[in-house]
Amino acid sequence: MPRTLLFLCVFVLFASISYFPSCKKSEIPSVDDIIFKPRLSEYNIYKGGAGSLVFDSSFVQYELSTALFSDYAEKQRLIKIPVGTKINALDDGLPNFPDGSIIVKTFYYYNNKKDTARGKRIMETRLLIKHVGKWNAATYIWNQDQTDAKLISAGRDIPVNWIDEEGNPRVISYHVPSRIECGMCHQSNKLLTPIGPKIINLNFNISYNGSWANQLTYLQNSGVLTPVNPANFSQLPQWNDTRYSIEQRARAYLDLNCAHCHNSAGFASHSSLKLNYDVSLSDSKIGKHKKAIDILMSRGAMPLIGTTVVDHQGLQLVREYLKTLD
Numbered sequence: 001m002p003r004t005l006l007f008l009c010v011f012v013l014f015a016s017i018s019y020f021p022s023c024k025k026s027e028i029p030s031v032d033d034i035i036f037k038p039r040l041s042e043y044n045i046y047k048g049g050a051g052s053l054v055f056d057s058s059f060v061q062y063e064l065s066t067a068l069f070s071d072y073a074e075k076q077r078l079i080k081i082p083v084g085t086k087i088n089a090l091d092d093g094l095p096n097f098p099d100g101s102i103i104v105k106t107f108y109y110y111n112n113k114k115d116t117a118r119g120k121r122i123m124e125t126r127l128l129i130k131h132v133g134k135w136n137a138a139t140y141i142w143n144q145d146q147t148d149a150k151l152i153s154a155g156r157d158i159p160v161n162w163i164d165e166e167g168n169p170r171v172i173s174y175h176v177p178s179r180i181e182c183g184m185c186h187q188s189n190k191l192l193t194p195i196g197p198k199i200i201n202l203n204f205n206i207s208y209n210g211s212w213a214n215q216l217t218y219l220q221n222s223g224v225l226t227p228v229n230p231a232n233f234s235q236l237p238q239w240n241d242t243r244y245s246i247e248q249r250a251r252a253y254l255d256l257n258c259a260h261c262h263n264s265a266g267f268a269s270h271s272s273l274k275l276n277y278d279v280s281l282s283d284s285k286i287g288k289h290k291k292a293i294d295i296l297m298s299r300g301a302m303p304l305i306g307t308t309v310v311d312h313q314g315l316q317l318v319r320e321y322l323k324t325l326d
Contacts, residue, residue, distance in 0.1 A: 032136035040125055040140040040149040045078065045104055051122055051146030053106060060222045063215065064196050065204040066239045066252045068303075069311040070107060071172055072164070073123065077196070078104040079224060086226045089216070092200040092234045092278070094193065095225070103128040103194055107174075112163040121160060124176050125149050128186075128194055135192040137182050153179045157308075172309055181305050184267050185260050195260045200236045200277070236277055239317065250321030251277050253314050254286075257303055281325075290322040 037043060048054040055061070059078040067075065081087060085098035097103075108122040122142040129136050140149035141156070155178035161171040186192050199216070206215045216233070219225035237244040239253040259275040261268040272285045273293075281287065296302035297318060300310045 032138070033134055034129060034131045034136050036127070036129075036136070036138040036151055038151050040142075040151075043102070043127070045080075045125075051120060051142075053108070053120075053122070055104075059102075059104065060219065060224050062197065062202060062219065063206055064201045064256070065236045066201065066256045067196065068256050069307060069314055071174060071307050071309055072170070073107040073109060073174070074120070076104075076106045076108070078102075078106075079197070080104070081224050087219070087224055088226050089199045089228045089233070092198065094198050097130050097194075099130050099132060101130045103197070105196075109160055109162045113165045114163060114167055121162070122146055122149075123158060123160065123174055126182070128192075135186075135194065137179070137186060137192055139176060139179070139182065141176055152176070155181055175306075175308050177305065184305060185303075187265075187267055196256070198236075200234045201256070203230050203233045203235045204238070234278075240313070246317070246321050246324065250318050251275075253317055257311075257314065261304065286322075287325045290325055294319060294322060 040046075044056055045059060046053060047056055053076055055076075055078055059080045062077050062079060064077070079087075080102040081098055082100035085100070087098070087101070088096040090096060104125060104127055106122060106125040108120045110116045110118070110120050112118045124142065125140045127138045127140070129138075139152055141152050141158075142149040156176050157173045158176065159171065160174045161169065164170050183192060186195060202215050202219070204215060205212045206218060208218050214230045216225065216228055216230045220227055236255065237248040237252045239249045239256075241249070244252075254275045255277040259277070260266055262271060262273050262275040263269065264274065273289045274284050275286070276284075286293070293302065297315050298310065300307065
């Protein structure tokens with residue numbers, strides 16, 4: 001079945017159970033108030049050879065304990081803040097970024113994930129830049145030579161093939177989102193906002209210089225975060241870490257993959273389904289909507305945008321969790 005027809009069928013299912021809001025343009029964040037540069041290279045993010053993704057020392061790399069599924073793409077995440085400023089952590093949520101902050105996310109595939117030395121295919125780089133208290137978003141598509149990326153506003157599909165970690169050949173039509181699609185997910189109270197780098201999702205141990213350290217401590221030592229005690233903040237479980245319970249892992253997965261829309265200030269705020277990790281089970285209404293969650297995820301329609309294939313591992317985890325609610 002063509003994806004467009006599948007989407008329409010699934011949307012009818014959404015509407016029939018009052019599961020998703022209608023797509024109102026008035027709910028999409030307004031246009032940017034800065035002019036993005038036409039070439040990614042003009043931001044001096046990367047240096048070195050073509051496609052190396054070696055970044056300038058003014059940027060700091062970070063990781064997420066649980067991340068959004070993006071059709072098996074690898075991601076590199078970077079932050080840059082103006083000299084003399086710092087990010088302030090107030091609670092478990094999104095920290096306060098100073099004006100002039102740049103968040104960079106680059107999507108790529110290893111040509112052979114069993115042998116990463118065989119190189120990579122860089123697909124796109126997304127920028128979030130904060131200007132006068134407002135976040136602005138842009139997407140850059142990399143050229144075939146992997147030497148630079150150009151600014152786009154309309155979405156497009158790009159075929160990509162690779163060998164996965166089990167040695168299987170994979171091929172998909174990778175979707176680069178449009179400006180409107182970006183705004184659908186990256187919004188809170190109709191304002192553009194980052195999704196991933198919440199303190200709860202940064203507060204875990206990472207490998208750094210051959211040893212393990214808490215990432216919040218690492219960000220402090222890197223000069224981008226004000227001094228904090230990591231013990232004062234919650235930690236989001238890693239969705240694929242079996243040391244956590246099925247419930248913890250599934251709720252973490254739903255938080256990162258679905259809660260950016262399914263929260264009281266998100267694009268799906270009209271829905272009773274609230275999927276933030278810190279929302280209680282009774283208030284989340286997961287039990288009420290468990291059948292719809294299963295159907296929509298299995299058809300690749302939840303999340304609504306951002307993927308073109310089903311995350312079978314994530315789906316299996318959520319299904320196992322939903323069974324416990326019977």
